[in-house]
Amino acid sequence: MGNEVGKADPTDSNDSDESTVEELEVEIKISDSERVKQLESEVARLRGGLAGAAEVIQEIENPPMPPIVGEDFVIPDHLVSDFVRLGRQLHREGLVKASQGAVAILDPDQPGLVHSTSKTCSLGQATELDIVSGRLGQDAPPGAPDEWRVIEILIAATSLHNGGPAACIHVQPPYATTVAMEKDRIVLQPIDHYCKENLGKAVIVDPELEDMDEYLRQVAEALQQGNMKCVVIRGLGIFAVGRNFNEAWHWAATLEHSMQVLLLARQAGMKT
Numbered sequence: 087m088g089n090e091v092g093k094a095d096p097t098d099s100n101d102s103d104e105s106t107v108e109e110l111e112v113e114i115k116i117s118d119s120e121r122v123k124q125l126e127s128e129v130a131r132l133r134g135g136l137a138g139a140a141e142v143i144q145e146i147e148n149p150p151m152p153p154i155v156g157e158d159f160v161i162p163d164h165l166v167s168d169f170v171r172l173g174r175q176l177h178r179e180g181l182v183k184a185s186q187g188a189v190a191i192l193d194p195d196q197p198g199l200v201h202s203t204s205k206t207c208s209l210g211q212a213t214e215l216d217i218v219s220g221r222l223g224q225d226a227p228p229g230a231p232d233e234w235r236v237i238e239i240l241i242a243a244t245s246l247h248n249g250g251p252a253a254c255i256h257v258q259p260p261y262a263t264t265v266a267m268e269k270d271r272i273v274l275q276p277i278d279h280y281c282k283e284n285l286g287k288a289v290i291v292d293p294e295l296e297d298m299d300e301y302l303r304q305v306a307e308a309l310q311q312g313n314m315k316c317v318v319i320r321g322l323g324i325f326a327v328g329r330n331f332n333e334a335w336h337w338a339a340t341l342e343h344s345m346q347v348l349l350l351a352r353q354a355g356m357k358t
Contacts, residue, residue: 151214159196159219166214169203172255172331177210181257181338184208187323188231191253191331192241198222200241204229231256236325239302240309240317244327247314251329257338258323261345266290266318274318274345277358281344288316288324288341316341 151166172189176182187209190202198221203209206229207216220227222242226234237254244252265274274288289308294301308317309327315337316326326338351358 154214154217154219156219159193159199161193161201161217161219165191165194165201166217168331169201169217170212170214172335173203173207173209173212175335176255176257176338177208179339181259181342182209183258186258188233188237188256189253189331190237190241190255192245192251193219194251200238202231202234202237205231233322233325235298235302236305236319239306240325240327243306243309244314244329248329252327253329253331253334254325254327255331255334255338256323256325257342259338259342259345261349262288262318262342263321263323265345265348266320266323274341276341276344276348277351278344278347281340285315285337285340285344286313288312288318290318290320292320293322 149167149170151163151170153163154161154166168191169189176187176189181187185206185208188203188207189209189212190200193199193201199219200222201217201219203212204216204218218227218229220230220234220238222238226238231237233256237256240254241252244254262274265271272290274290276282276285276287289311291301291304291308294304305317305319305325309315309325314327316324318324318341324338324341326334326341328334328337348358
């Protein structure tokens with residue numbers, strides 16, 4: 087009997103175990119809840135950081151620029167920013183190097199007024215100080231790019247074709263420039279479907295600086311034969327046009343990519 091009195095009641099042990107389990111479950115739930123709150127807080131912090139980073143990237147990619155006030159014109163700040171944005175994009179894609187190339191546009195408010203990056207402008211680091219302006223049919227402005235006359239005739243032809251707006255970019259990308267250097271080649275003919283369907287061919291013109299009028303006539307004619315999108319001058323690269331900067335950039339990038347495909351296909355021994 088004494089031994090029975092000293093024995094622990096097994097039901098008490100079970101109750102104690104159940105109580106311990108319940109306490110552990112409560113602690114786990116509390117711990118999980120705290121972890122969830124911590125994770126939510128961390129997610130909110132990361133989202134805030136990403137939003138801040140996006141704003142910084144946006145400011146870097148599209149830096150605010152002041153307007154340019156000329157003698158009888160004003161280039162609005164958003165157009166100046168477009169020059170800077172496009173210059174960086176062309177450099178990032180490898181379409182230009184250092185001070186190669188130029189970007190130009192017909193003023194949307196003043197007929198005959200053309201704005202262009204200067205001869206010494208490094209497009210990847212362009213600022214409002216790198217923009218020069220001149221009028222169609224007049225002398226090139228001080229600091230104008232060497233290809234001002236070519237750009238001028240292309241913008242005039244594009245404006246006539248579009249009924250107003252016109253932009254032109256000059257780039258010297260490696261693949262299109264290389265293919266155009268082939269002896270006796272007169273056109274850049276794409277082999278990829280997209281370029282064939284959307285851009286077509288680009289006619290190559292040999293630079294004839296001794297007879298500028300004939301040279302410019304050939305450039306304008308080549309643009310028409312190239313569907314009013316691109317013309318290639320042997321050794322100088324691509325001159326692409328459009329209603330705005332983005333359209334001209336699109337055609338230049340499309341042609342360069344197509345010529346890269348062509349050269350890679352040749353390297354692989356594919357029949358082109």
